[in-house]
Amino acid sequence: MQRRGLVEREECETDRRGAAFRLTSAGRSAIVRAAPNHVEAVRRLVFDALSPDQVTQLACLTGSLLDHLHDSLRSGRATAPTPD
Structure with missing residues (x-):
């Protein structure tokens, strides 16, 4: 995701072993585009079975x-x- 420009990696301020990731504007756009299909798949695969x-x-x-x-x-x- 980082190579695709969807997130940016930052050092974790509270734990040197970790990292924090921030969503880029391109990442946000990708989520907005994927959301309708994702919601439909979760509804069909999870909630329709319950x-x-x-x-x-x-x-x-x-x-x-x-x-x-x-x-x-x-x-x-x-x-x-x-x-x-």
């Missing part, structure tokens, strides 16, 4: 996971593992 109750369950599960991730980030527990 009942309304299963979609509700999926929303609850992903909501719980996101809450846990946000809590971990806020508390500083969500860090990359250190090599042994």
Whole structure:
């Protein structure tokens, strides 16, 4: 994606082992072009296979996971593992 000009790589300010990526205007344009087909594919391949109750369950599960991730980030527990 970097070679295609869709993202730019930057050094991570908080972790020298990592890197941060920023979306370029060309990258944003690519996302805008891809979004309708992506949404249709997710609907067809995922949501069409689920009942309304299963979609509700999926929303609850992903909501719980996101809450846990946000809590971990806020508390500083969500860090990359250190090599042994």
